[in-house]
Amino acid sequence: MGFETVALIAIIFRKLLKNSKISDAEDLQVADTESHIVSNFIEGLRFLWENKLYLVFSGSSGAINFFFATINIGLPFFWLINLI
Numbered sequence: 001m002g003f004e005t006v007a008l009i010a011i012i013f014r015k016l017l018k019n020s021k022i023s024d025a026e027d028l029q030v031a032d033t034e035s036h037i038v039s040n041f042i043e044g045l046r047f048l049w050e051n052k053l054y055l056v057f058s059g060s061s062g063a064i065n066f067f068f069a070t071i072n073i074g075l076p077f078f079w080l081i082n083l084i
Contacts, residue, residue: 048055 048058
């Protein structure tokens, strides 16, 4: 808990210090970076759509990950309900 608190405080101070020094050139650079991220994401989706094998693997990996997450969260919840 202590390390999480230290990390949270560091992140807050980092954002505050960064926001106090923003100039117009940095605003343009941030906007350009955000559009670059979006274009990379769309290009990645296009790649997955063209290569169906990768699409199937990533979709099935996501489904398996979701299934195991529901087991890890759901089973203790149901055991708690049965104890009450």
